[in-house]
Amino acid sequence: MSKVFPRIGRRRALQGAAACFVAFGLLLWWLLPLGEKPPTGTITFSTGTLRGVYQEYGERLRTELGKDMPGLKVKLVQSAGSYENVRKVATGKVDFTIAAADAVETYKLNHGRGADRMRGVARLYDDYVQLVVPQGSGITSVAQLRHKRVAIGLPNSGVRLIANRVLRAAGIDPTQDITPMADGIDTGPDRLRQGKIDAFFWSGGLPTKGLLDLARKFRFAFVPIDGTLVTKLHTESEAALYYRATNMPESAYPSVQQGTTVATIAVSNLLMTRKDMDPRLTEWLTRTVIKSRDDIGAHVHSAQLVDLRTAIYTDPLPLQEGARRYYRSVKP
Numbered sequence: 001m002s003k004v005f006p007r008i009g010r011r012r013a014l015q016g017a018a019a020c021f022v023a024f025g026l027l028l029w030w031l032l033p034l035g036e037k038p039p040t041g042t043i044t045f046s047t048g049t050l051r052g053v054y055q056e057y058g059e060r061l062r063t064e065l066g067k068d069m070p071g072l073k074v075k076l077v078q079s080a081g082s083y084e085n086v087r088k089v090a091t092g093k094v095d096f097t098i099a100a101a102d103a104v105e106t107y108k109l110n111h112g113r114g115a116d117r118m119r120g121v122a123r124l125y126d127d128y129v130q131l132v133v134p135q136g137s138g139i140t141s142v143a144q145l146r147h148k149r150v151a152i153g154l155p156n157s158g159v160r161l162i163a164n165r166v167l168r169a170a171g172i173d174p175t176q177d178i179t180p181m182a183d184g185i186d187t188g189p190d191r192l193r194q195g196k197i198d199a200f201f202w203s204g205g206l207p208t209k210g211l212l213d214l215a216r217k218f219r220f221a222f223v224p225i226d227g228t229l230v231t232k233l234h235t236e237s238e239a240a241l242y243y244r245a246t247n248m249p250e251s252a253y254p255s256v257q258q259g260t261t262v263a264t265i266a267v268s269n270l271l272m273t274r275k276d277m278d279p280r281l282t283e284w285l286t287r288t289v290i291k292s293r294d295d296i297g298a299h300v301h302s303a304q305l306v307d308l309r310t311a312i313y314t315d316p317l318p319l320q321e322g323a324r325r326y327y328r329s330v331k332p
Contacts, residue, residue: 039281040071046085046097047076049186051210054098057300064292069284082158083107089272090114100127100158101268105239105316120314121271121282121323122289125302128248129162129265130202130211132192135219139199142170142225151183151200159184163201165240166225169232189214205302206252215255222248222256224263242267270314282322
């Protein structure tokens with residue numbers, strides 16, 4: 001009988017098995033430290049408004065943390081958005097949160113209580129400013145919002161920080177030249193559809209579920225935010241230096257954009273905590289954030305942009321010790 005496969009020597013077989021064992025061991029070590037029991041206890045995580053990306057990301061991350069640390073209870077807390085999130089972490093009201101870099105810097109510039117205790121865990125994904133109006137409204141620039149009813153986000157939200165700055169850069173006083181409305185992504189879409197507001201600002205990852213839902217039942221358009229406004233913003237506030245001019249890709253909301261990009265502003269989101277948070281727990285949490293990117297990204301598109309190479313850049317916050325340990329452990 002002919003031999004289809006050559007005989008593999010005992011020594012070579014053992015060497016191959018050993019190599020596979022080492023590779024598998026290294027993979028396990030990267031995912032879950034060998035011989036180390038997962039942290040237990042309870043942590044609080046501040047998210048954002050309903051129908052926003054912070055809320056959805058927080059829910060998905062809680063599920064992933066439960067897989068790696070089954071003895072850890074994660075309590076999600078809703079908030080108005082970035083600025084409130086920053087304050088909650090800085091003052092010890094919650095343990096972890098997500099916030100835009102400009103909101104973090106604004107809190108520091110305002111000498112907010114506990115600002116010196118804030119620490120970064122990971123740079124996640126970018127928020128895009130999305131200025132929404134009914135299709136056919138005739139509003140094609142920020143300057144044309146004058147005398148309109150404009151939703152500028154909830155108080156203490158990152159949306160409101162950005163909206164007020166953009167309006168002022170366009171020569172509009174948000175307290176006198178428009179009728180400001182305190183709507184976020186939870187109420188803004190429906191109020192626009194009902195004709196109760198003329199426009200609303202939103203800043204979030206792409207695409208945002210609240211806007212995808214609106215696109216299925218209402219025809220709207222995006223107002224471009226010109227790069228010259230971003231340049232002007234950079235001269236008016238140190239926090240605004242975290243804004244960058246960019247284009248919202250045509251694939252974000254295909255039925256709305258019809259193959260065209262939209263000029264706008266982007267700002268990085270940071271996962272953050274405090275200096276005094278348990279470094280071991282933070283290290284485990286950081287590992288879960290990085291390794292669960294694809295699982296979370298299957299549901300939260302913007303989470304697909306979480307990347308080990310850029311996650312370490314949490315400016316304006318220094319890294320928390322636990323996060324630093326994790327990044328050092330996987331440094332090539």
